[in-house]
Amino acid sequence: MKSRGCGVQLRRTKERMGAPLCALRMVRSDEGENNKLDKFVIKGGRRLSGEIEVSGAKNAAVALIPAILLCDEPCVLENVPDISDVSMSLRIMYEMGAKVEMLDPTTVRISAEGLKNFCVPYESARRMRASYYFLGALLGRFCKARVSMPGGCPLGDRPIDQHLKAFSALGAKCNIEHGMVDLFAEKLTGSQIYLDVVSVGATMNAMLAAVRAEGLTVIENAAKEPHIVDLANFLNSMGADIMGAGTDVIKIRGVKHLHGTTYSVVPDQIEAGTFMVAAAATGGDVLVKNVIPKHLEPITSKLRKIGVNVDEYDDSVRVWVDGPLVRTNIKTMPHPGFPTDMQPQMTTLLTLAEGTSIITEGVWEQRFRYVDELRRMGADISVDGKVAVVEGTGKLTGAPVKACDLRAGAALIIAGLAAKGITEIEDIYHIERGYSNLAEKLRQAGADIEKVSTPVATIREAVSG
Numbered sequence: 001m002k003s004r005g006c007g008v009q010l011r012r013t014k015e016r017m018g019a020p021l022c023a024l025r026m027v028r029s030d031e032g033e034n035n036k037l038d039k040f041v042i043k044g045g046r047r048l049s050g051e052i053e054v055s056g057a058k059n060a061a062v063a064l065i066p067a068i069l070l071c072d073e074p075c076v077l078e079n080v081p082d083i084s085d086v087s088m089s090l091r092i093m094y095e096m097g098a099k100v101e102m103l104d105p106t107t108v109r110i111s112a113e114g115l116k117n118f119c120v121p122y123e124s125a126r127r128m129r130a131s132y133y134f135l136g137a138l139l140g141r142f143c144k145a146r147v148s149m150p151g152g153c154p155l156g157d158r159p160i161d162q163h164l165k166a167f168s169a170l171g172a173k174c175n176i177e178h179g180m181v182d183l184f185a186e187k188l189t190g191s192q193i194y195l196d197v198v199s200v201g202a203t204m205n206a207m208l209a210a211v212r213a214e215g216l217t218v219i220e221n222a223a224k225e226p227h228i229v230d231l232a233n234f235l236n237s238m239g240a241d242i243m244g245a246g247t248d249v250i251k252i253r254g255v256k257h258l259h260g261t262t263y264s265v266v267p268d269q270i271e272a273g274t275f276m277v278a279a280a281a282t283g284g285d286v287l288v289k290n291v292i293p294k295h296l297e298p299i300t301s302k303l304r305k306i307g308v309n310v311d312e313y314d315d316s317v318r319v320w321v322d323g324p325l326v327r328t329n330i331k332t333m334p335h336p337g338f339p340t341d342m343q344p345q346m347t348t349l350l351t352l353a354e355g356t357s358i359i360t361e362g363v364w365e366q367r368f369r370y371v372d373e374l375r376r377m378g379a380d381i382s383v384d385g386k387v388a389v390v391e392g393t394g395k396l397t398g399a400p401v402k403a404c405d406l407r408a409g410a411a412l413i414i415a416g417l418a419a420k421g422i423t424e425i426e427d428i429y430h431i432e433r434g435y436s437n438l439a440e441k442l443r444q445a446g447a448d449i450e451k452v453s454t455p456v457a458t459i460r461e462a463v464s465g
């Protein structure tokens with residue numbers, strides 16, 4: 001029995017009749033709201049040491065899952081991170097009629113065989129930004145798609161004009177009405193696509209729509225992030241013909257048919273970077289495992305400038321501190337520049353360094369909203385538009401704070417680990433969108449961090465007196 005449209009959530013622990021190993025849990029429609037009451041409680045001041053294992057990349061997995069819609073055979077994805085954005089992507093696939101089976105906690109088999117549905121409803125799409133990948137994948141498969149405008153972290157204006165420009169170039173008519181994006185094409189034809197801004201999402205969506213288009217597509221001014229290369233490798237393993245991913249010109253020769261594949265998601269360089277900064281902020285010594293050191297270079301090189309030691313091995317990095325942290329300047333840029341998704345974590349580290357650091361956000365309009373929370377912990381940071389000036393005070397103190405987005409939440413965790421006293425972080429559902437078993441992983445390296453859930457009934461009792 002399949003249940004649709006009444007709050008199905010994928011869980012990785014039980015078996016379900018008729019779909020062995022695909023564990024599904026029915027949740028009340030208000031459960032997401034209840035999760036907003038969960039918090040992380042951190043007793044700071046403990047030096048991290050030992051080993052931490054990095055999971056598969058969120059920003060790769062959320063594109064690879066919809067990419068499976070492009071083929072009519074089962075695909076197996078390994079190294080899938082256990083995060084809520086992935087659960088949501090799997091839930092959308094399931095609600096659309098795909099067969100979704102968890103083979104183990106990080107391996108999922110998905111079959112979109114015979115799937116006819118080309119519509120992703122508002123309730124599912126609004127919860128995460130990456131639901132826009134269903135546009136490219138459905139357009140590629142059916143020559144039509146109907147997907148609600150995406151949600152996601154509040155980082156300022158998040159237009160999708162470049163995605164639509166790419167779809168139009170391939171021959172699709174695009175229409176946005178009543179919050180839904182409608183795409184339709186008689187057929188998709190390869191084309192020259194020049195992206196006016198370097199966009200991860202538009203590059204990946206153009207790739208998804210072009211793999212089965214007739215003829216050659218050339219994407220110019222393409223983004224070069226590791227997850228773009230991962231999507232190209234995944235699609236090529238299904239029989240696509242994509243060259244140049246990882247450079248700013250990607251060439252895609254359309255194929256008629258894609259076949260099933262087994263593929264392992266690339267390690268998450270932002271999760272790895274977050275642990276590297278956490279090790280540095282606590283004066284620790286941590287081996288961060290299951291990484292591709294090359295992908296971490298922009299982060300590694302900044303950490304070294306700050307006075308942190310980073311030793312690189314084949315698939316791990318050791319991060320350790322044996323002296324004072326010193327100031328530096330950072331400007332975020334598309335890959336291979338310093339990643340915007342590491343900006344809040346690195347700003348937090350620089351509050352602990354000696355001297356004045358200047359941070360310039362070069363990608364998002366509003367990525368300093370977390371600074372107010374860091375100030376509550378004693379940070380001395382002033383913000384003017386896209387520039388923050390950090391006066392390193394060398395210390396933070398624990399306080400109750402709120403995560404306002406995913407990486408802001410990661411920054412507050414780092415602040416809490418380094419701070420004197422107790423930090424309580426609310427709204428951790430933001431953090432759980434992108435970090436798999438975060439508290440458990442940090443505890444293994446010696447952190448004192450607990451996830452505390454407060455039942456709604458308790459809150460209601462307290463409020464009603």
Ligand code: EPU
Pocket residue numbers: 059062129130153157158159160161162163164197198199200201202223340341363364365406407434
């Ligand atoms: N932009 C446009 N038009 C578009 C698309 C983007 O003007 O059609 C602009 C944006 O406003 C922004 C810039 O281009 O100023 C870059 O946006 P991009 O499209 O690259 O971002 P995205 O695809 O929406 C992904 C990640 C983000 C990450 C950015 C930049 C996913 C699901 N999200 O977003 O990840 O910050 O690339 O690297 O892949 C995160 O993981 O915390 C996160 C926010």
